[in-house]
Amino acid sequence: MRKSGPGVRFLNIFASQSLVYMAKSASSLSFESLAIGIDIGGTGTKYGIVDRNGNVLFSGSLSTRGHCPVENYIDELYNQLSVLVEKAGGPGRMRGIGVGAPNGNYYSGTVEYAPNLPWKGIIPLAKLIQNKFQLPAVLTNDANAAAIGEMMYGAAKGMKDFIMITLGTGVGSGIVANGKLIYGHDGFAGELGHTIIIPEGRLHEGTGKKGSLESYASATGVMLTALEKLQSHDEPSLLRGIPKEKLDSRTVYDAAIQGDKLAKEIFDFTGGILGMALANFVMFSSPEAIILFGGLTKAGDLILKPTREAMEHNLIQVFQNKVKILISHLKESDAAILGASALVWDMKA
């Protein structure tokens, strides 16, 4: 092709004009497009309105429990979110809704048999939300959403192989290998909280299975360990007399930093089981790092040290002293809201 001439010059001018026009559209598009991210946990639901750069512009929360059937929950979610949507410029600015929920299925948009949610059976959550909000909705597992959040904005930025473990009401996980989230054949991959760590161990009330990671490393798991240790020992402890429902990683931490021996034992025991589980996960997908997230991680080295020791102890030589255990540094719950909102940008328009 000739490099100059009147025709070409005309084309060049035209191209420049196009670029200016396109830049304008991109800017107005960016002004218009926001995403709603919803993180549904076993206890609470957090939601936010997020821009493309991962800024959570508005956020709020409601209890996940106490709204049955699921339609009541969605009504309440809609009422609360509508206020924020108006503040953010109205529904017209919303590109869509991304939802992270336990046992959420990316392929079907359903939540299926979630042991930690109040709604049983198969719930077509994405469709229910889409119909109520009149906005496109996409759903994934809550921990998968958190993993996407960490990969885009958090501790896993730039990593192609990592595992995210969320230690909350339940124990969730999101696994990234070869730079992609593992959804598995049916969209349910990454239920590491339900892997069996102690055969015939502690019963999980929600699943009926024995000895799963979640039955030890969840909030309920820590409470049960505390009760067991209080019952099997006679020695004095700051934890004695604390009501059962307040025996969480926070109260155990408060006791441990005051030198309470039994409180420290609870973290050692929990970390021992968590670390053994992490070793198994490492020998599966050999990640660069494991990102831990949630209440239990606030205990810092009290939980991290026994976890790391048990992990290294159970790894074969080729994996030893290679895998980082990192604590998420995203603001509490932001990882999942951000990850859920990130699903929206990936939606086909």
Add this chain to the structure above:
Amino acid sequence: MRKSGPGVRFLNIFASQSLVYMAKSASSLSFESLAIGIDIGGTGTKYGIVDRNGNVLFSGSLSTRGHCPVENYIDELYNQLSVLVEKAGGPGRMRGIGVGAPNGNYYSGTVEYAPNLPWKGIIPLAKLIQNKFQLPAVLTNDANAAAIGEMMYGAAKGMKDFIMITLGTGVGSGIVANGKLIYGHDGFAGELGHTIIIPEGRLHEGTGKKGSLESYASATGVMLTALEKLQSHDEPSLLRGIPKEKLDSRTVYDAAIQGDKLAKEIFDFTGGILGMALANFVMFSSPEAIILFGGLTKAGDLILKPTREAMEHNLIQVFQNKVKILISHLKESDAAILGASALVWDMKA
């Protein structure tokens, strides 16, 4: 650009001639190109010369043990393979060598701290083979090679999410998710045989770890289970008096089909542990199928039934009755030879 004119016509003619020339090269290339596939197991090594369609044209084997240092083993491998290479048309027809070996690393071409191989430490196996054979060599984990073989020519044809478990001297695995083999951050992903299934369980002599899947579901594992059951029971069994080194899945199978109660218990016990491990793997990557391969699978339903039952028993509801357990139908060891050879076709020329 103008669509016709003498210059363009000349270019078109020139392009056609190039195409003819290229087609000729491709055809002669295909005639010339064969791949050498080598499958190194803890006990034996099998090798073959394979064409692009997965036909094993020539094959042979040697003992992996009894050749130390590793250079002696490679000399012996070279001497044996040279005969086949000549039969197949000489080194000029060989495109390269693909090797599957326990603890083999795809990224570095090394075998590192393999508990089931006679050579300790870090062995630059791909480089040693490349130098001896004067052919490009590429290496991966033996079970990864088998998984590639199954995906290209076997039971996993067309699957994007599956797990291959090899039950031989050791227990190996290759994991495919999103249509790609999981190598992990360092190239060592998929060491499922070393995951801990029974905490503080049976000692694995090679790794020093306790309660790994391999310590129960390998050839040695079955032998140890047989010895334990023979010692802890007084009842008569066809297995009594059989020398320790002959107590393998074959002799246990022979006894079981004759109604030997203790032999059946050995399969029930082994299947129980294998099934629990498989449940954990399913909850990790949610595969369409698990492909089992190796000596133990020859026991058919005697091992498959307890394995399947234990797997389903330990799966949470969302995964139940979904995952196929398939037996590899590729000729013994062909999967790994084929998979190793398939690595060659993927090599950059």
